[in-house]
Amino acid sequence: MHETIVAQSMLEAIITEAEKINAKPICAKITCGTLNAVNDDSLCFAFEAIAKGTICGGMKLQIEHKPMQGRCRNCSEVFDVDILNLRCRKCGGDDFELLPDEPLTLQTIEFETE
Amino acid sequence: MYKKIDVGRKILSANEEYALKNSRFFAEHKQLCLNMISSPGSGKTTILTKTITELKGKIKIGVIEGDIQTDLDTQRIRATNAPAIQIETQGACHLSAAQVGTALEKLPIEKLDLIFIENVGNLVCPAAFELGETGKVAVLSVAEGDDKPAKYPAIFAKAKAMLINKIDLLKVPGLVDFDIEKAKADARKLNRDIKIFPVSAKTGEGFADWCRWLVESVSNLRQ
Ligand SMILES: Nc1nc2c(ncn2[C@@H]2O[C@H](COP(=O)(O)OP(=O)(O)OP(=O)(O)O)[C@@H](O)[C@H]2O)c(=O)[nH]1
Ligand SMILES: [Mg+2]
Ligand SMILES: [Zn+2]
Ligand SMILES: [Zn+2]
Numbered sequence: 001m002h003e004t005i006v007a008q009s010m011l012e013a014i015i016t017e018a019e020k021i022n023a024k025p026i027c028a029k030i031t032c033g034t035l036n037a038v039n040d041d042s043l044c045f046a047f048e049a050i051a052k053g054t055i056c057g058g059m060k061l062q063i064e065h066k067p068m069q070g071r072c073r074n075c076s077e078v079f080d081v082d083i084l085n086l087r088c089r090k091c092g093g094d095d096f097e098l099l100p101d102e103p104l105t106l107q108t109i110e111f112e113t114e
Numbered sequence: 115m116y117k118k119i120d121v122g123r124k125i126l127s128a129n130e131e132y133a134l135k136n137s138r139f140f141a142e143h144k145q146l147c148l149n150m151i152s153s154p155g156s157g158k159t160t161i162l163t164k165t166i167t168e169l170k171g172k173i174k175i176g177v178i179e180g181d182i183q184t185d186l187d188t189q190r191i192r193a194t195n196a197p198a199i200q201i202e203t204q205g206a207c208h209l210s211a212a213q214v215g216t217a218l219e220k221l222p223i224e225k226l227d228l229i230f231i232e233n234v235g236n237l238v239c240p241a242a243f244e245l246g247e248t249g250k251v252a253v254l255s256v257a258e259g260d261d262k263p264a265k266y267p268a269i270f271a272k273a274k275a276m277l278i279n280k281i282d283l284l285k286v287p288g289l290v291d292f293d294i295e296k297a298k299a300d301a302r303k304l305n306r307d308i309k310i311f312p313v314s315a316k317t318g319e320g321f322a323d324w325c326r327w328l329v330e331s332v333s334n335l336r337q
Contacts (some may be wrong), residue, residue, distance in 0.1 A: 002207050002239055010126050017121060026116075030125070035268035037238045068267075083267060086303045098271050098304055104125040113115045 006038055006104060007046040011056055013106050018055050023111035027060045033101030034068050070096035129243055132211035136246025139218065140251070146267075146332050149245050151269050152253035154235030157279040160315040161253065162230055166194045166324050168318070173227040173332050178217045180209040180234045187232060189239045197221055208228040208239040211246055216279040227332045237262070249274035252301075256280050256292035263300035270301045275309040275323065282314040 010030070018025050032038060040063045051057050067080040072088035073095045077089060087094050124130065141146050147327040150158050159179075166175050179188045182205060191198035199217040201209060214231060221229065231247060233240040241250070252273040254262050257280060263270040270276060278297060283290050298310050309327060313320035 005206075006125060007335050009128065013121070013123055013125065018121065021117070021119070023117060035242065035271070037136065037242045037268070084266070094303065097306075101268075106121045106123050106125055108118055108120050111117045111119070 001083070003038060003046040007050055008037045008042060010047060010106060011050055011054065014059075014109055016055065017109055018111065021111065021113075025056055025059055025080040025109050026112050027110040028060065029062045029066045029107045029109075030104065031063065031066060031102060031107050033066050035101040036104055038076055038104065042091045066102040068101060069099040072096045089091060118250070123331035126243075129211050132215055133244040133246040134273060135268075136211055136215055136218065137248075137271050138246075139215075139274045140246065140248055143223055144335050145223065145226070145229060145248075146335050147231065147247045148274075149233055149240070149250045150253060151233045151237065151240045152235065152255075153237045153248055153258055156235075156253045156255040156258065157315050158232050158253055161277060161279060161313070162232060163190055163194050164315045164318065165230075165325065165328070166191070166196045168321055169328065171330060172325075174225060175228045175230060176221045176223075176226040178209075178214060178221070178229065178231045180213070180232060182206070182234060183192070197226075203234055207234060207236050208243045209233050209245060210243060214245045227336075228328065237266045237269060241266075241272060249331075252276045254278055254297065256283055256290050256294075260291075260293045260297040260300075263297055267304050270308070271304040273305065273308055275311065275327065276301055278310065278312040279315055281312045281319060282317050291315070 014025050014028055044061050047061055051059055069078055070081045071078050072093055073094040075091040077088055077090040088096060152158055168316045175196050177191045178194060179198055180203055181187055185200045188198045188200040199220045201213045201217055231245060250273045250301060252269045264326055284292060293313055301308050306312060311320055311324040313324055
């Protein structure tokens, strides 16, 4: 629901990097967790709209979601949490600690250079 | 020619910086601050006014009210004589840490034992924005259905406590189906230590346990 805020701070970050090397960005890769309330389509749409007319106009966004992770309190295994089957993949126990969700992160930017 | 660079920068880092500032402020003042999160209409404001009234003379409560528009909820809190600061988010779906920081400057902190933040009615977005609070409290009313902890895991995974509100409605046969044990079990699967309080803000049922937990939490922090 707040994709515009996310898009705005992404745009600012990308423009800062673009100005540093004086090149046109064409693609950016973002990673995030599963609990951050951001919808991929809405984010791409919001970004496209505000990027228009800036150096980021026409850029592509790649969004990769990292699964939630848990740490088993029985055997210490760290595993991807499946919300429909909340069990440790190693020992089958159901007592685990949910690890913090991956924050929204701007990972890489690809630029076109002469 | 193409060039690829690694950035590795958090996108919402500005909010995190403000959240850190708020949490340092709460730590310095040994101030308990609970961020209340729920769907619209689950009963946050009614729970707050009831809690303030029940705890009168025991602990002093201040409230930061987040609302998309209008200060109706702030007026309801002020009617109990508790200090309340209004934040109008003007359409935004969650409160930000910067807004809470500004509101904190207007509250009479030295006179308070507990600050509640009533977040914007929304079960999804507020869970993703840290405000620097000492804990989150999720509110779920029985009219919303017992599948919410499973469907909206973010808030239930992060909350220190969960209130199941409007349990008075369960006494009317055939009105709502809500399996309290299922909601509890689903929330505990994600969050073993979550405290769960079934309450009715209308009749006051369950408030004794909830208020006792609040008083204990304040005194644990002040020790
Ligand atoms: N039956 C019943 N009704 C309740 C209870 N608690 C609140 N309500 C009613 O639910 C409605 C919404 O309550 P509010 O306290 O305004 O809910 P809220 O979560 O603050 O709403 P927003 O701030 O708009 O998100 C009101 O009509 C309340 O009277 C309860 O325990 N039982
Ligand atoms: Mg309210
Ligand atoms: Zn949102
Ligand atoms: Zn295990």
